[in-house]
Amino acid sequence: MKEGAKKAKSDEGIKHASLIKSKFTGKKVIPLKYKIRKHNGDTRIDEFLHTGIEGFDKLFDKEYGIPMGMSILVEGGAGSGKTVFCLAAVNGLCKQGKKCLYMSFEEPEERLMDHMSHFNWKVKDYIGSGLLRIQRFNTIDVSRSVEALLSEAKKELLIEVDPVLFPEDFKPDFVVIDSLTSIASAFSGHESRFRIYMEQLFRYLEKNKITNFLIREVSTPTHLGSSYKEEGEAVSFLSDGIIVLYNVIYNDGKRGSAIEVLKLRGTDFQKKIVKMDIVDKKGVIVHNDQILSKDQQKGFVLT
Numbered sequence: 001m002k003e004g005a006k007k008a009k010s011d012e013g014i015k016h017a018s019l020i021k022s023k024f025t026g027k028k029v030i031p032l033k034y035k036i037r038k039h040n041g042d043t044r045i046d047e048f049l050h051t052g053i054e055g056f057d058k059l060f061d062k063e064y065g066i067p068m069g070m071s072i073l074v075e076g077g078a079g080s081g082k083t084v085f086c087l088a089a090v091n092g093l094c095k096q097g098k099k100c101l102y103m104s105f106e107e108p109e110e111r112l113m114d115h116m117s118h119f120n121w122k123v124k125d126y127i128g129s130g131l132l133r134i135q136r137f138n139t140i141d142v143s144r145s146v147e148a149l150l151s152e153a154k155k156e157l158l159i160e161v162d163p164v165l166f167p168e169d170f171k172p173d174f175v176v177i178d179s180l181t182s183i184a185s186a187f188s189g190h191e192s193r194f195r196i197y198m199e200q201l202f203r204y205l206e207k208n209k210i211t212n213f214l215i216r217e218v219s220t221p222t223h224l225g226s227s228y229k230e231e232g233e234a235v236s237f238l239s240d241g242i243i244v245l246y247n248v249i250y251n252d253g254k255r256g257s258a259i260e261v262l263k264l265r266g267t268d269f270q271k272k273i274v275k276m277d278i279v280d281k282k283g284v285i286v287h288n289d290q291i292l293s294k295d296q297q298k299g300f301v302l303t
């Protein structure tokens with residue numbers, strides 16, 4: 001019995017024996033964690049990305065964070081904090097020396113850099129040292145490139161082509177796409193082409209083992225029971241996980257934010273909606289112990 005417990009313990013742990021010293025803050029940060037699984041005689045090593053967002057990683061099994069290589073949808077209503085949340089993950093990962101690519105189809109590069117500076121995140125240092133690239137793309141370019149490929153090649157060939165617009169000279173560990181909603185709008189009236197592009201994109205990210213957050217704006221959060229347009233369903237099906245951000249309206253008129261991990265393949269997580277704060281000069285704080293429950297004195301509505 002004791003022997004078994006000992007063995008189980010040795011099957012998971014911290015990838016590097018000592019903590020990594022962050023190049024930017026000088027503080028020691030948590031290195032990559034891993035679990036070893038044995039399945040049908042094969043050994044599988046599952047690695048996890050610690051986002052470094054205060055309180056967020058605590059929502060996952062043993063506080064490990066997100067399994068590496070996963071495609072996670074970050075969805076929520078307008079202004080629910082999708083962009084800031086993803087930038088917070090970029091900050092946490094850059095601090096650990098992970099390479100991040102932020103692909104923006106909405107806000108220009110300078111604005112995203114400003115957002116990061118407002119939270120005192122060292123965006124210029126990250127970019128200067130080659131850890132971070134923030135790049136803005138035009139959605140029309142995506143749809144035009146898909147058009148061009150479709151007219152040149154057969155669909156079967158297109159599947160083998162890497163999704164257009166990925167920079168060839170930058171190989172990231174983590175990618176944010178802000179947002180799928182914007183890309184979808186460029187394909188309006190051509191849903192099957194959007195599906196081809198999405199399949200290509202997911203395949204590329206999977207093949208290159210790039211962990212990614214894909215932002216999607218939704219008018220009604222998933223669990224509140226909306227019915228999606230077809231493109232939304234295709235994306236949900238392809239993703240490994242869903243993180244939902246909520247706008248909260250309390251009965252006293254105050255507004256706030258909340259977060260929930262709704263789905264995540266391959267690891268256990270806490271199934272609850274908890275309070276989240278976006279604080280100037282500080283960043284994103286997830287209060288993993290403050291559940292928004294219906295019976296709390298101060299009522300609220302989630303949007």
Ligand SMILES: Nc1ncnc2c1ncn2[C@@H]1O[C@H](COP(=O)(O)OP(=O)(O)OP(=O)(O)O)[C@@H](O)[C@H]1O
Pocket residue numbers: 076077078079080081082083084085115118119217278279280281
């Ligand atoms: N520097 C800051 N200090 C405090 N709060 C901030 C700061 N920057 C942003 N916020 C908060 O974050 C909210 C919106 O964040 P964000 O832009 O990430 O939302 P979003 O979900 O990406 O919105 P959209 O749907 O427009 O893309 C703002 O409404 C504001 O409350």
Ligand SMILES: [Mg+2]
Pocket residue numbers: 082083084106178
């Ligand atoms: Mg945004």
